[in-house]
Amino acid sequence: MVSPNDTIAAPATPTxxxxxxxxxxxxxxxxxxxxxxxxxxxxxxxxxHLPYRDQAGHIVDDVLVTSFAEPRSYxxxxxxxxSTHGNPxxxxxVLDDLFKRGCRAAEPGExxxxxxxxxxxxxxxxxxxxxxxxxxxxxxIAAANHQLRGSLGQHLxxxxxxxxxxxxxxxxxxxxxEEDLPEEDRETTTAxxxxxxxxxxxxxxxxxxxxxxxxxxxxxxxxEPNAGKSSLMNALLGRERALVSDQPGxxxxxxxxxxxxxxxxxxxxxTAGLNPTPGEIEQQGxxxxxxxxxxxxxxxxxxxxxxxxxxLPDILREMLVAxxxxxxLNKVDLLEGAPPVATPPPGFQSLPIxxxxxxxxxxxxxxxxxxxxALGPIDQADHIAINARHADALRxxxxxxxxxxxxxxxxxxxxxxxxxxxxxxxxxxEIAGRIxxxxxxxxxxxxxxxxx
Numbered sequence: 391m392v393s394p395n396d397t398i399a400a401p402a403t404p405t406x407x408x409x410x411x412x413x414x415x416x417x418x419x420x421x422x423x424x425x426x427x428x429x430x431x432x433x434x435x436x437x438x439h440l441p442y443r444d445q446a447g448h449i450v451d452d453v454l455v456t457s458f459a460e461p462r463s464y465x466x467x468x469x470x471x472x473s474t475h476g477n478p479x480x481x482x483x484v485l486d487d488l489f490k491r492g493c494r495a496a497e498p499g500e501x502x503x504x505x506x507x508x509x510x511x512x513x514x515x516x517x518x519x520x521x522x523x524x525x526x527x528x529x530x531i532a533a534a535n536h537q538l539r540g541s542l543g544q545h546l547x548x549x550x551x552x553x554x555x556x557x558x559x560x561x562x563x564x565x566x567x568e569e570d571l572p573e574e575d576r577e578t579t580t581a582x583x584x585x586x587x588x589x590x591x592x593x594x595x596x597x598x599x600x601x602x603x604x605x606x607x608x609x610x611x612x613x614e615p616n617a618g619k620s621s622l623m624n625a626l627l628g629r630e631r632a633l634v635s636d637q638p639g640x641x642x643x644x645x646x647x648x649x650x651x652x653x654x655x656x657x658x659x660x661t662a663g664l665n666p667t668p669g670e671i672e673q674q675g676x677x678x679x680x681x682x683x684x685x686x687x688x689x690x691x692x693x694x695x696x697x698x699x700x701x702l703p704d705i706l707r708e709m710l711v712a713x714x715x716x717x718x719l720n721k722v723d724l725l726e727g728a729p730p731v732a733t734p735p736p737g738f739q740s741l742p743i744x745x746x747x748x749x750x751x752x753x754x755x756x757x758x759x760x761x762x763x764a765l766g767p768i769d770q771a772d773h774i775a776i777n778a779r780h781a782d783a784l785r786x787x788x789x790x791x792x793x794x795x796x797x798x799x800x801x802x803x804x805x806x807x808x809x810x811x812x813x814x815x816x817x818x819x820e821i822a823g824r825i826x827x828x829x830x831x832x833x834x835x836x837x838x839x840x841x842x
Contacts, residue, residue, distance in 0.1 A: 394507065395417070395418065396493075396494050397416065397417025397418060397420060397423070397492065398415070398417055398493060398494055398495070398496035398497075399413060399415045399488040399489070399493040399494075399495065400413070400485075400496035400500075400501075401414075401481055401485070402414040402471070403476075405478055405481075406478065407476055407477060407478065409475075409476050410473050410476050411473070411476045411477075411481045412471055412473050413472045413474065413485060413488070414469065414470075414472075414496075415469065415471075415488060415493060416463070416464075416465045416467050416504060417468065418467070418468060419491075420468035420469060420470050421457075421459075421468055423470060423491060423493075424455070424457055424470055427442060427443060427487075428440045428441075428442070428443075428455060429443070432455065432457035432470075433457070434459040434462070435462070436456070437455070437473075438455055438456070439453075439454055440452075440453065440455055441453070442455075442474070442484060444483070444487040445487060450474075450480060450483050450484055451474045451475055451480045451483075452475075453472050453473055453474050454472075454473040455470060455471070456471045457470055458471070464501065464505055464510065465504040465505045465508060465510070466505060466509065466510045472484060498835065499835030502516050502835065503516070503835045512540070512543050512822040513821065513822055513823025514537060514542045514543055514546075514822055514823070515537065515538050515539075515540060515543065516823070516835075517537070517777060517779075518535075518538040519538065521534035521537065521603075521604060521777075522535065522538060524604070525603075527650060527653055527654055528653035529603055529653045529654060529766070530603040533600070533603050533775040536774065537774065537775075541774055542593075542774050542776065542821070542822075543822050545593060545774065546593075546822055547822075549586050549589050549818060550815060550818050552582055552585060552586050552589075553583075553791075553811060553814060553815050553818070554815065555582065556579050556582045556811060557808060557811040557815065559578075559579050560579065560807050560808045560811060561808055564805060564808060579798060580795065580798050580799075583791055583794055583795055583798070583811075584795065586791060587795070590784055590787050590788050590791065590818070593776060593780075594776070594781060594784040594785065596774050596775050596776050597776050597777075597781040599766055599775050600775030600780075601777075601778075602687055602765065603775050604775075605657070606655045606656060606657035607654060607656045607657065607687045607762060608657050608659065608682075608685055608687045608688070609656045609657060609658050609659065609686065609689075609690060609758075610661060610679075610682045610686040610688070610689050610690070611623055611658065611659065611661060611690045612661055612679065612683060612689055612691050612692065612706075613663065613691060613692035613693060613694075613720075614663050614664050614665070615664070615665050616663070617692045617693060617720060618692055618694065618721060618745045618746075619661070619663065619692050620645075620660055621720075621745035622690070622692055622720065622743075622745040624745075625751055626649060626751065627647055627649055644659050644660060644661045644675075644678055644682055645659070645660040646659050646660075651755050651758050651762075652758075652759035652762070653759075654758070654759065656688075656758070659682050659686075661675075661679040661682055661683075662675030662676050662678065664676060664679070664702070664706070680706065680709070688715075689710060689714060689715045689716070690716050690718055690754075691710070691716070691717045691718065691738075692718050692720050693718065693720065693734075693740075694732060695720055695721050695722050695724075695725060695730035695731060695732050695742065696721050696725060696730075696731055697731055698731055698732060699732045699733050699735070707735070710735070710738075712738050712739075716739075716758075717734040717735070717739065717741070718740070718741055718743050718750075718754065719732055719734075719740050719741065719743065720743055720744065720745055721745075721746070722742040722743065722744050722749060723746060723747050730742060741754055779821075780821050783817045783818065783820045783821050784818075786813070786814075786817040787813075787817035787818050788814075789813075789814075790817065791811075791814045794807050794810035794811050797810065
């Protein structure tokens with residue numbers, strides 16, 4: 391049975407051959423283990439070069455060991471971090487010896503879970519650890535680092551403090567029912583709750599940005615057959631990923647690849663051509679195209695500049711939003727200086743390009759960078775980007791605040807107003823994790839890697 395009092399051990403570096411590997415140990419037995427294995431009391435926070443001796447006294451490896459005393463460690467417990475040569479066999483021998491000495495294998499995320507339970511991290515910071523490990527762009531790393539340093543927790547603390555003040559005002563009138571809430575106090579409480587509501591809404595507005603940081607900017611390349619969609623994808627990737635042919639309809643299904651554009655990670659999705667008279671297989675591909683467009687963060691609509699603009703299906707026109715669509719007039723190299731025949735749909739801006747000779751691609755990348763930069767927080771020092779769990783809690787907080795403000799405006803019962811405020815406060819509290827929900831914690835930390 392898993393116990394928080396166990397001493398746990400796991401590799402903190404990926405499996406494989408490398409220069410070094412790190413084994414992490416956390417729990418109350420660490421001081422005794424350090425003395426038994428290395429033959430001396432280890433000075434905290436000092437890396438020491440010593441031989442690792444197993445229980446039989448045999449030297450397994452020359453290692454660099456660092457001891458951390460409780461509570462000044464990542465987990466808040468006594469910790470040993472043992473750096474060995476990066477041979478997987480050595481790592482396993484060290485782990486086997488630790489298990490024989492009474493340690494047990496750490497579960498996924500158990501080190502970070504202990505850090506949370508011991509108060510070293512709030513839950514939003516614990517989630518930032520996983521975001522930092524899996525970040526695929528400089529922006530995602532910056533956002534994870536800010537959250538790891540408590541930027542989201544600081545915003546939530548300010549909102550909760552203001553909300554607590556409003557709740558205290560309301561509950562004071564519940565405790566003293568003979569006193570009516572004066573008009574000026576009602577206005578003050580309303581203004582305070584509106585401030586909290588706006589702050590909560592601003593945090594919720596970063597959800598889309600957070601999704602794009604974690605999952606990449608879903609960028610769908612859309613257009614008629616032979617408009618040059620696959621050529622564009624290959625040009626942006628810098629390699630021949632998609633088949634290119636003069637025969638229309640080469641792409642029957644969608645292809646997906648990832649690239650970095652500036653500090654942003656884009657997931658390029660090349661889709662089946664929008665053939666107005668598709669065959670049975672093409673129809674299936676076009677149906678998938680519509681699905682990808684519905685999910686897209688950004689659409690690159692590729693038009694053949696040498697042909698008139700095609701009539702887009704009504705269902706597709708309704709999906710396209712000017713702010714999230716870039717119309718690309720491709721094959722301008724074939725125009726020989728003449729103006730493009732194709733024109734963008736009304737309300738959409740266009741950019742002339744040639745996927746064949748890369749004309750206009752630098753300008754396209756600049757436009758994408760400017761567009762993606764604008765999605766982030768106005769104050770880049772905050773760089774907050776919430777996840778789906780945070781968004782759900784913030785929506786419930788907004789619902790509670792909205793209901794509370796409605797009760798205030800309608801002179802509703804103070805008890806209902808207080809109940810709404812408590813609901814909003816509880817929802818905000820869930821984000822930082824000041825809750826007792828074992829099932830939720832199990833689900834969250836199970837997504838972490840072993841050793842973290």
